[in-house]
Amino acid sequence: MEELIAVGVVFFGAYHIIKLFSTHLLKRKLIKAEQYDRVGILEEPKVENDESNRYPSLKWGLVALMTGLGFIIIEVMGLFNRDMVRGRDAVLPLGILMVCISLGFLIYFFIMNGKAVKK
Known part of the structure; x- marks a missing residue:
């Protein structure tokens, strides 16, 4: 069981590192191509629900x-x-x-x- 958890944590971490790195490279490429308005597309939308985080x-x-x-x-x-x-x-x-x-x-x-x- 411990081995399964360790493998899951390693793959989860690797996925997020690769995602972070590829997003950074893509944003950098868009900025170099002077596509400043498209850089915002890569941002994940933040849903602000006033009622859900009220308390x-x-x-x-x-x-x-x-x-x-x-x-x-x-x-x-x-x-x-x-x-x-x-x-x-x-x-x-x-x-x-x-x-x-x-x-x-x-x-x-x-x-x-x-x-x-x-x-």
Whole structure:
């Protein structure tokens, strides 16, 4: 499993380095050809959604809270049955953590939808 992750990280890094380098070379070539108006085409459009980033600290606070709650649940479950959450092949802690993190994002989503409906 570790080898797969290492290979993925290497290819991910290589892809981004190659993309960055080729974009730089293309921009440089456009500038040398005095195509200044086309250099902006290479920029990725930034989508500014005022409503989605209105409360970033609330979002990440909820995610951190729910992550901590997930770790607490894992520890409490370990007190009752240590084999269930310990060991190399235990998947239950990862599942508990993912569910808690997802709940943090869902709570944020419902809070933001509630605020959008009231306006």
